[in-house]
Amino acid sequence: MSTNEGNDQSGDAGSDTGSDPQVLTFADLGISGPVLAAISDVGYESPSPIQAATIPPLLAGDDVVGLAQTGTGKTAAFALPILMRLDVSAREPRALVLAPTRELAIQVAEAFGRYSAHIPELHVLPIYGGQAYGVQLHGLRRGAHVVVGTPGRVIDHLEKGSLNLSKLDYLVLDEADEMLKMGFQEDVERILADTPDTKQVALFSATMPPAIRKISKQYLHDPVEITVKSKTTTAANISQRWVLVSHQRKLDALTRVLEVEQFEAMIIFVRTKQATEDLAEKLRARGFSAAAINGDIVQAQRERTIGQLKSGSLDILVATDVAARGLDVDRISHVVNYDIPHDTESYVHRIGRTGRAGRAGEALLFVAPRERHLLKSIERATRHPLQEMQLPSVEDVNAQRVVKFADSITESLSSQHLGLFRKLVEDYEREHDIPLADIAAALAVQSRDGENILMDPEPPVQERERRERPVRKFEGERRERHDDHRRERREDNRDSGPPRGKGGVEFATYRISVGKRHRVVPGAIVGAIANEGGLRRSDFGHISIRPDHSLVELPADLSRETLEALRRTRISGQLIQLQRDSGAPGHQGSGGGAGKPKKKYRDRDQ
Structure with missing residues (x-):
């Protein structure tokens, strides 16, 4: 019997077992x-x-x-x-x-x-x-x-x-x-x-x-x-590796992986919506077929992007955890945790996007020096030690680029336009008395628009450390940790909207028509509003539950469609009739600066 106890959230059945008469069908x-x-x-x-x-x-x-x-x-x-x-x-x-x-x-x-x-x-x-x-x-x-x-x-x-x-x-x-x-x-x-x-x-x-x-x-x-009961929380057919890389070198590390690893399709997980757009744009600039998917993308665009991934017209998807839930594409061979998740459940769900339908999958985790404790937590919870890997070297990348260059020549030899260009090259050779090899090399340089095909050698370790840490060793580490925290806070702010106070979301206070007499709790409010409005849990600020109504802090820039959907939302069978709180007397809201919410709900993007 095929156990099929991995992370196939699609609910697909077991794998093809051939003609073994002893296997249950x-x-x-x-x-x-x-x-x-x-x-x-x-x-x-x-x-x-x-x-x-x-x-x-x-x-x-x-x-x-x-x-x-x-x-x-x-x-x-x-x-x-x-x-x-x-x-x-x-x-x-x-x-x-x-x-x-x-x-x-x-x-x-x-x-x-x-x-x-x-x-x-x-x-x-x-x-x-x-x-x-x-x-x-x-x-x-x-x-x-x-x-x-x-x-x-x-x-x-x-x-x-x-x-x-x-x-x-x-x-x-x-x-x-x-x-x-x-x-x-x-x-x-x-x-x-x-x-x-x-x-x-x-x-x-x-x-x-x-x-x-x-x-x-x-x-x-x-x-x-x-x-x-599953024997393990991660599928046995998924190879799990991790690599130590500082935040400022992640993009270079990812580029090396993409150039050397043989993959069919890939999902790259980041923490914030803004990071999906930024990273996808940088990858496209480097010649990779990449697109972003996050909670701000409308359903129709999401479906088109996933359709492209399934059909093979798109190879790389950069996603947040929420946006990738329910994603089921068999051709995803690799999952890269560009930003390490802060909980093991998210890690398990992420890598479950590969290894579908019994196929082998690859999961790669980027770990910054200060994130080693998160790696240990993942290994303990999944009962599966991850294998450390070394990033592909400059030599590995250059060798792969040479192979791809040769493959592109071989592919172009079958072009229907080859005869025309051969004549043009032969005419140029006779007219200028230039060897064919030099002409071919010049055309290759022209095709790359002056860009060098090979990576430059890495500087010596001492020189690299000097560039990355221009101050004393311990002070540099302390500054690196501070910069990492500041960078993450800045990304979170971009993800949620304009800053408010010390880096928070720019919230507005909304009034909903359910309160203590309806026996609501903060979790019920968050669950209903997040589900019906397509919001993340980090889109919620303070929640104050009053006798006959509640005040909820939500992003100030909610779209008209989201507001309409939320006005029709029900909690405990009661229409919540969501509206902006005026802060008028009796409302005790924060819209006008009066009243201090009693409860506070905070959570990160799942």
Whole structure:
């Protein structure tokens, strides 16, 4: 049996196992017909442990609670049984999947699309905050058999009357613990209560906190509990390396890696939105096919960029953690952690973007001298020591450049214009009596616009240290650490907006119509607003919860589309009616400088 217990968050099934009669197949689990044909088309035959344990009871009609880490193949575990039993003759939604984020909702919907490739009459529709209502309303009117959505947007459609769940047969709670952490517990319970009692429920979670246990007991009928533990938090088919490099030499180090490493496609992770744009621009200037993806990029542009990455017209994606969630592109062979993540979970999610569908993957981590403790934390948490590597030398880079130069000549020899240029060169040779080799060399220089093809030799170590540390050794190290901190603060400020005070975001205070009497907590406010408005957790400042309303500091430059989406957002079933706080008496807001918020919420870009 193929365990498939790496970091495949796409929920793809196991790898192709050939003709070994002893290996369990999806046909053995009861998957047949068009669904079996579809997963066979994409090359999957052997189920992962969570799939092998979950599919039979779901096919039998049982409710299921599945405890498994992200990346164990949960999507196929619930999608395949649903597709096997789904009635596509009706127009009303028959299956609903709730997901904590829009990225996961899109990813799950795409997986349903792959697995239903041979069921042309079946329609799958993702609905989530941040997308225009028109597209979703059109899809619901046309008829969607499977709806994949975030809790807030699902409730919004229920309130509008545009989503009818009265005929629902299947309900899935995907990453239920994450939904509760984001403050969606009341929304989830409301959806569960408003759906038919006869529905089949599958709940998947990485952990089983009391709130999840409560939901299981109250809304699931004698569920089958399945627990699958990964042997490691990182996939065995991903080679993990790290390299020691100071901040000021990162771009040079990355360039050497890109020139020497053989890669198909690559994701480079940085911490801030501004850094994605800056690094992508610098890479393009150096001749690499690179694009940025971050939380400010609209969904249509995101989809175009990912499509280019999938098709091969783009090779390098520079991304933040949030923007890359749910990204599933098989041809990604390398992940580079240009900026080291501050928590191991982010590291695991990042490197899980490679090594897809059983393929080998490469993960490289840049570590500055003062970040060694973060490297140790990652190794302890993942129980996987990373292998230190040396950066490619100047000689390595130059050797590769010579090879590429020779390859470009070989490729050009097949050009249809070769005859014309040969005649021009021969005429020049006769007229000027210049050897052909010199003419060819001159044309090569011309093609590079005067740029040298080879890197200059590295200066001696003493000279390099003198350039990088122009003061005494210890004072230089202290200044380097200070500059690093200042640089990161400056990047964070650029990422969030104009500076405020000592480097904070330029916030405005907004009033929402939920407060203590609605039993809201800061986590619920952050989860709902972040999900529906497409915001990061670092976009939140102070949160002050009052008896009948709350004051929330958000970026002052929210777009009109974001404001409209947030005005329609619900928390605990209540429209929040977000609006700028005037700071008038009774509001006690900070818009006019009065009132000091009682609570403070701070978090970094996930």
